[in-house]
Amino acid sequence: MDNxxxxxxxxxxxxGMFTFGGGHAMIPVIESEIVDKNKWIDKxxxxxxxxxxxSCPGAFTINISVFIxxxxxxxxxxxxxxxxxxxxxxxxxxxxxxxxxHFQDNKVIAAIFHGIRPAVVALIAVPTFNLAKSANIxxxxxxxxxASTLAIWALGVSPIYIIIIAGLGGFLYGKFxxxxx
Numbered sequence: 001m002d003n004x005x006x007x008x009x010x011x012x013x014x015x016g017m018f019t020f021g022g023g024h025a026m027i028p029v030i031e032s033e034i035v036d037k038n039k040w041i042d043k044x045x046x047x048x049x050x051x052x053x054x055s056c057p058g059a060f061t062i063n064i065s066v067f068i069x070x071x072x073x074x075x076x077x078x079x080x081x082x083x084x085x086x087x088x089x090x091x092x093x094x095x096x097x098x099x100x101x102h103f104q105d106n107k108v109i110a111a112i113f114h115g116i117r118p119a120v121v122a123l124i125a126v127p128t129f130n131l132a133k134s135a136n137i138x139x140x141x142x143x144x145x146x147a148s149t150l151a152i153w154a155l156g157v158s159p160i161y162i163i164i165i166a167g168l169g170g171f172l173y174g175k176f177x178x179x180x181x
Contacts, residue, residue, distance in 0.1 A: 004073060005080045011038065012065050012084030023060030025120055027127035030064060040072055047134045055163055061085055 011033050015026060027050065035046050049071065053063035062082055069081030103109050137145060148166065151157040 005076060007038075008040075008069060008072070008077060009080040009084040012069075012081045013088055015065075016061070016085040016088035023064070024127060025123035026061055026064075028123070028130070030068075031127070031130075034068060041068065043134060045071070047131060050131060 015029050015033060018029075031043075031046055034040050035043055041049070049064060049067045053060055053067055056063050062085055065081040065085035066078045069077035069079070071077075073080075132142075132145065144166065148162045152159055152162060
């Protein structure tokens, strides 16, 4: 078996095992391992895969890992990276479910989780700013992610509508206002 499959499985298993806070908190870890350390894909491709992963239904972390695996080694690569990402969470949830009744009322455990929450917000904020930088968000278009966020959060607009409107807006902008070179 190709060494890549085992290495990609181990890499994504490690990412899945040691990253807390959900899929978006994993972005800097995935980027570090995939773009910087292993150089399997470049930063632009990584940003494109993040966009596609967020646009597709399902768990972001599984989506991004499967897309990276598929980009690199088609179906077998996607299986290795997807299983590598999902397996640690599955095992952790299985263990927690088996022993949850032993510590569900433990004040120390509750305090630990309470302390972790603000750090998770930072883990999500950092890749958001990095993604904005990579996506060339500047003074002329910074209002788009802000308006989109407010529409989703304050007005309850479905993210699906935001994606459709943004895609249509990008198409119209490229077609009629600023043609690509």
